[in-house]
Amino acid sequence: MSKTTTRTRTHSPAQPRWERIDQHRVRLPRQGGMRTDGLVFADAKLMTQLEGDQALTQVANVAHLPGIVGPSIAMPDMHWGYGFPIGGVAAFAGEDGVISPGGVGYDINCGVRLLVTPLTVDEVRPRMTELVEELFTTIPSGVGSHRSDLRLSKDQLDAVLSQGARWAVHAGLGAERDLGAIEAGGCLPDADPQAVSQRAKERGRNQLGTVGSGNHFVEVGWVAERDDEAAADALGLTAGRVTVFIHSGSRGLGHQVCDDHLDVMVAAAGRYGIALPDKQLCCAPLGSPEADAYWSAMNAAANFAFANRQVMTHYARAAFGRIFGSETASGIDLLYDVAHNIAKLEEHTVDGKRRQVVVHRKGATRAFPPGHPELHPRYRDLGQPVLIPGDMGRCSYVLLGTRQAFDETFGSCCHGAGRQMSRRAAKRAARTRNVANELAAQGVVVRAASRATVAEEMPEAYKDVRDVVNVVDGAGIGRKVAMLKPVGVVKG
Template identity: 55%
Template sequence: MGVNLRKINDWTWEIPREADMLVSGRVFSSAALLASIRDDLSLEQVRNVAHLPGIVGHSLAMPDIHQGYGFPIGGVAATREVDGVISPGGVGYDINCGVRLVTMALDERDVSARLDALVGALYAAVPAGVGASSGFRKLGESELRKVVTEGARWPVAHGHGDADDLLHIEEGGCLEGAEPDAVSAQAYARGREQLGSLGSGNHFLEVEVVDEVFRPDVADVLGLRKGGVVFAIHSGSRGLGHQVCTDYLRVMDRAMAKYGITLPDRQLACAPLRSEEGQAYFRAMKAAANFAWANRQTMTGLALGAFERVFGMGRGALGVRLLYDVCHNIAKIEEHVVEGASMRVCVHRKGATRAFPPHHPLTPVAYREVGQPVFIPGDMGRCSYVLVGQPRGMEECFGSSCHGAGRLLSRQAALKAGAGRRLQEELLERGVHVRARGVKTLAEEMPEAYKDVSEVVSVMDALNLTHIVARLRPIACVKG
């Protein structure tokens, strides 16, 4: 069954409220992107999300939207804190999957001759791939309980990074209110050997060059200069986060009848935020989010060790600085204006990034004048972007942004398209040194499998939801 779309302007489309929908849907997209969005079930999923009890505003879709399960990937939904629900499917399995970007004093000419050695050193330093074991050491449950409570502070206290890093991570790298007891023994078991590991799928380590600066005044504040080398990590909470989601989907599936909730997709299972089940999930989700920040912080330390070995320079000489770290699978209680009144809401961002504007109290002090940085990975052959949040985003989409390019081909279709091709060599010809652990990863993740990220971020910029600051070009990439 198709979904009716009403054009509001060139980049905004409405799914009218009908039947049991509690709000309308709103899709931010160009006409070109919309053609591929219509190819899958993502618009149906936007419509399904509009059935969540307590949802306010609109069921929102960012321009990188593609089909997920329950929620679309690239979906945003805010529910009233007082009587709305929280849905594990609205956060996703990889809780606090996110991206961080590290700037360096190196220029492209400093690294270009040693990229092969660098990608090899990164590949060796950071465990990657299916079931990859920890780059730290096997942790006991008592240590893991500290990790999920302290987040990025834990690896900083254990020698990976310094206190200044914490100022440049969303929420300071730690969501308060995490409850270690809300995390199951199975989740701890899955996480005990995974701290400091990349995982598989679309996760990556990437060395990039600032290829183009679009807003030089903002780029200056962020520490980005044309030709400068930056380093990005995309990863999340590994098996621990997946198990938390699995455990609480089961809890919510049982709670639905108790609270008289019926929804069009079982994967949207939810419970009132203030219920026992809702609070237990929220505390466990925060714990998994903290594990993810600790994971990215640990991997940063491991990766920077590789840079130090390859270039024979210490962290100080390399001019290393964590620009920022954002999560794009999360639920948070935030204050937003809804229909003219300030309201506390639970904002679910599933494949969407917080993007707060200049002068917002939660925008880091260092970026208070320019807005919160947002990182939008594209694909390993083309480019990625740095954006900053804008006031319009607070009005239109609860201060949210897209999170990536969005898949264009299914993994199976990508494998077929990549059959017989020498993708590693093709990417090298484009100036990108790539190493991948998985036998199929390169094909599944090849550039053609993704939408054009430039088109995606241009929608956000045209609507003034976020502003484009710089474009980044990949030169080395490690995939799981």
């Protein structure tokens, strides 16, 4: 990596000082109470887009937390979050290391999975409206969405929290092969259903198999460009192949787990003498009763999210089957499923020594390199697929994890395009337009539970995902494999 340090700058009194390292990297040198540097992956254009946003301050805030090892990192899709920035990565270890619910977020194990169908875009386009309508009907979306055909008993919900996607597969909602294509096999072992409050269980009980609202979606796309033909072939991403992205998380159950433990950790931080630059960064020392309770509940909520996306996959296959036949449905393969709001216990090299660290990824994707022992044999030679959805008008990407990511970012990469426009600004911009019709004119059929969501999620509300992906590819923390273009979107 060539390093050309330029002059130190700050864009506003509210932003911390930063200096450019190279074309793709910016450093926030230690300042104030920061215990370590900040490391931001962004080119000049993306840095300009952060003006007026508090994300850089949040990168600096994370660097205040005790036990942080390596820099406080932010990906090029970063933007203002709460506690951590969206796009934030930080690892903690040792006696003074901490775990923070604010480093995971409310939507625990929010993530994406990508399905590859046996169909080509030319086969699907003529029936796209019908397909999108079928997906919309089959997979509940929007505010308060729930499944009337999947009401879990108390014991079943506990089994979901323990077993994750395995529960769904064993319940007939998926194939055994799917599990190998999910981060951690779709089941995190430290989950304890008893650590999840009744209030959280109440919120989650009827929400399994639902999309939710906001930026969550089911998107039908197709392979439009192949940057690495050999890797694309190995992943089944042949030119013109139809794919399905599913983006959702742990729904109300995860939101409540986060709320419950924020309350506990606000008090705990004070008790343990941890100074917080932002209350949302409240945390507890690793190994403390408060940290252990959160860890057990967070892993359970993460399992709920894995199961949620697995159940949605089952119903997406069913929707395709009703239109294109059962052979098509059974030929739909899960390419990968990855979390982008999670904390994981992983082994990394820190200051030349192998250490167990807790890596927080808040709006960031795990991106393990070829040969990593945690990868399923299917991906061992390639590296882990990294799924980067863009906005509903432009494109999305499939990347692969790299050694550089493992060495520099605790095996992490970006998770999407990142918002650049507020929801209110987007709604204002859409006032005299019909965004759904505009997208239809571009060949993208959109069906949403709420008209407001379509306006707020308009393509211009997001950064251009190509800019984001070019930075991670240029920095070497992700490797481009294929670009997908949308043809049909179901939004909440």
